[in-house]
Amino acid sequence: MFPVVNCKNLVMLQKHRINRQINSRLLHLKYSRFWRNLGLAIASLLAVLCVIIPAFSQQPVTVRVLVQALEAAQWQPLVKDFNENHENIRLEVISGPNNTNLVEDLYTSAFLLGDSPYDLAYMDIVWVQKFAAAGWLSDLSNRVTPGQLQAYLEGDIDGGRYQDKLYRMPFRTDGGMLYYRTDLLEKIGAEPPDTFDELIEISQRLQEEDLAQWGYLWQGRQYEGLSAMFTEILEGSGGFWIDPDTQEVGLDKPEAIAAVQFLRDTITKNISPPGVTTYAEEETRRLFESGNTAFLRNWPYVYSLASNSDIAGNFAIKPMVHAPGKNSGACLGGWGFGIASTSRHKDEAWAVINFFNKPEVQRKYFLETGYVPSRISLFNDPPLVEKFPYLPNLLEVVQNPVLRPPIAQYAQASDILQRYLSAALTGSRTPEQAMQAASNETRALLNR
Template structure:
């Protein structure tokens, strides 16, 4: 017999009829109190909160799991290890929501997923759960990436941003400073290649996948162009600035600055070539810094980082990346799920995570934290890059628009069609997609 039933029997047997109303009143108060305690996460029974992450990421967060369990012994946090590829994680989350009865209380979100998931009704609005002063502690672009139609759906755990790596030793030998423009990068690369100082001039991600879109956003920004305007859904892929951006990337291959195989490279292929001393310039993410700085790295202490180059008269662009947590709309334990978000996004826990993994903070103050800077002295410089970050189009249809861009951009870069034809077709197909969606 449950405790509640035993209590009911006790009151009915012990209280005389004239005092029965007091017993019933006590029962009502007890029932309301129990309900409130359960609703505020203070229920006596342990609650399981589940989240899906890429396997490497899940293992990294396991190191702080024991601390969470000590602080919240009544919350059993279950981190499910998923595939390594982020698009596969997105597919698993999407399938779970479409099929109904999703097993996930928390959603581990890439910056470009928030709009799709929020528009579909798969995330809870968490705007009221965090104060404005606390929100201001995070990078503004990361908060922007977690918002949809004025509401907040995602709290950032760690950030990411595209940047330019360069061989400082080779530039010094050639008498050059790090380049600021696309033209300077090409000139320096060709000169040092001719002198035999550099094998591969410029490495970037040219394979047909999401990394191609992320890389192209930076080149597009550097030429003053745009992809999709989120407020109006205007498409800018067939504008002169966008076509020039494609022409620049294609010229790096045609003029021998980038190898022909660059159109098949992802982040790690380019990282390994640069780390092994073959590349002069590299576009990649901050994780490369740790690998290139290891004791067995041929370029340890021989490279630097800076914001991406740009066309003369325009500004640098750095693609905003990063991961955060949102609460699934189907979760039966939203308050406990919020406790998880609060804990893992807190300053102390984030500091511990960054020191252990070398990932990028989402809290601005941590870029100049003494302990972090002592271990990662490039973080203040990294913050400068992040201050020039740009978002990929924050629209619910992002996945489809990215697929369109990748297909036509890949065709142009591999010489199957001209940059003009590729961007004209990409723009037309994107407009059809967005126009149809808007009508629906």
């Protein structure tokens, strides 16, 4: 007997086999399409990256620097020139307060955070040692040769060093000097004074003949300008403040006490006005320009302003007065560039420094601003001399510089000197008492 075949079951079995084959084909097609699409996506992504990555790599590197508001505005033409001629670098200047102490505080705060937003530090000469000692600046010694440094004023280069390494390249300089009224001296047949005694003698003669109300103006307010001014008188007396190599303090020595006594004498003898102990640069400048004063100690910026005042053509400049047989000294000021040790763009920052130190760039800047160059050749540059005829004479002044102590604790040492020097000048302490106290406190500072 033959088995009975169920046709219905055969049809169902055949249908199942067909469905399985169809599903298999669909699954194969699905996976093939997935991998094909994935491959196309990867290829597209690689193609996009090949376009985007070079585009990003060609974006300019931004170099940032903080600058006082006034000078930041004066920099704008230079910044524009730099950015137009350096397609791979963009210089960005952040405008800060005009008060230099506040700018120093902003730099200090940024560096203390550990990752400063500034690639360059535009520094007053007295900040260098503090910043370098804290590890905030990069050593520039290997970026410039000794021959290249010879193009600048020696004092400006020395002021940028700390422990025999270079941390600051100079841009513009400053130096204290003596302004004198040529017309008044001619009326009494006197030559410009060289010594402290000559200055007092000429001042008294002019006062006796009613040719001048005041003999000598200087910065006596309790601030950094007082320390700068006193540095010159101290040098002229043969004394010193702090020896940076030995840490010896000289404020209580006879030469330093004599320097304080000279300044005190100008007040007690009415050579200087009683209010001089409250004067800074601008107060003394304006009083000198009023026409009633014979002598003024101040910075180079005064020359251009006084040349447009009532005493235009009737004054000149010379190195500061000094004691017989001693040296004249111009307290060195000025500004320059350092590179932040945390900067990720040190080479680009150095490119900015190189640009700002080109003679043609500096000529353009100093013609517009009247600032004093650090590059020696510019003191006799014809276009600059034509506009500022005093520059050759100014070179003699700034080539006899005296530095405020280049030590890491300078800010604290200056504060000590200002307090006790002010006490002596206002008469609340004798010069001996004040300088002895200043010396003791300074020694304690250095020992600590």
